[in-house]
Amino acid sequence: MSKNNLVIYIISDSIGETAEQVARAGISQFSLEEYEIRRFPYITDRQQIMEMLEEAKQEQAVIVFTMVVESLKNILIEEADKNNIPWIDIMTPVIDSMSKVLHNSPRREPGLIRRLDERYFRKVEAIEFAVKYDDGKDPRGLKKADLVLIGISRTSKTPLSMYLAHKNVKVANVPLVPEVPPPKELYNVPSKKIIGLTTNPMKLIEIRQERLKALGLKHEANYASMDRILEELDFAEEIMKKLGCPVIDVSSKAVEESASIILEIFREIGYKIGNGK
Incomplete structure (x- = not known):
């Protein structure tokens, strides 16, 4: 991957719209000749994560994800680190900060924003x-x-x-x-x-x-x-x-x-x- 050719994998246990919007906002701050965004929505098990990470490693992709299911998020981070794949977790900092302010635990259910x-x-x-x-x-x-x-x-x-x-x-x-x-x-x-x-x-x-x-x-x-x-x-x-x-x-x-x-x-x-x- 050249410095002006970026591949981003959007991974989510919902539709991934939030992660894609954030990724595009970030990309807009750089002068890229070309880039590609691939969205992988509704990820529900370890096997799906492993298959995507294998592809991401081959393409030297960056992973941007919104995983609210704790177990899936942990698998993704652990396996990405093992394979030296850069990742960006969109949801965790927001949820953790709100949890501290509200003194309450998040529901950890994917797709709630769609229902709202x-x-x-x-x-x-x-x-x-x-x-x-x-x-x-x-x-x-x-x-x-x-x-x-x-x-x-x-x-x-x-x-x-x-x-x-x-x-x-x-x-x-x-x-x-x-x-x-x-x-x-x-x-x-x-x-x-x-x-x-x-x-x-x-x-x-x-x-x-x-x-x-x-x-x-x-x-x-x-x-x-x-x-x-x-x-x-x-x-x-x-x-x-x-x-x-x-x-x-x-x-x-x-x-x-x-x-x-x-x-x-x-x-x-x-x-x-x-x-x-």
Whole structure:
């Protein structure tokens, strides 16, 4: 191997992406005419390590590795030293330092960062879903949802949708208004996937009056009148009975409490929603 021709073996008990990124960052600091990176992911036994080291020795390669399984890491270091193969251990200094600070032992399980990334992207997907199918914007989302919330205005449909989205649950919500028939797609959703939201009329008057105040409108508007609220609640109750869905009263509950009740309802009926909650 000439000084301008470098071969790097990336070895990992996971996919090796972290080690490759670090190796490339290091290489960028040198003016190399050519170099080659070879990645060997999912290394799980001694035989695989020995075969790679034999090849690395012949090619005068440098080994960069991320091995969190202690036994495999020790084999790799011991055998590389015996064969005078230069090696760089990416993970051990980081894990050891964190272990000292946290006063805790690492789990030593390969691939955990991938699982964290997957949960993160599922959460982002659920949040985007909640925004897209909020307030009945597109009824086509009802059949794709893990959960559908229905209720009249100011029954926490949107806050609950967003809160549950952060738990990887895809939620669509539909407002119930006497003058507007519910979308036909709602009646094709299994009742076990629907939660009805109701509230105390007196509490709702207060909430709606505050809403009108924030908008600079008069408190006497029909939106905040008792007759109108009772009409809407009766209409919603009729729809919920027709759908045969569970109903919860959100009038004196925080969003977190309502969400907990919803998730508990689904656990009790054995319907699983949201991957990786």
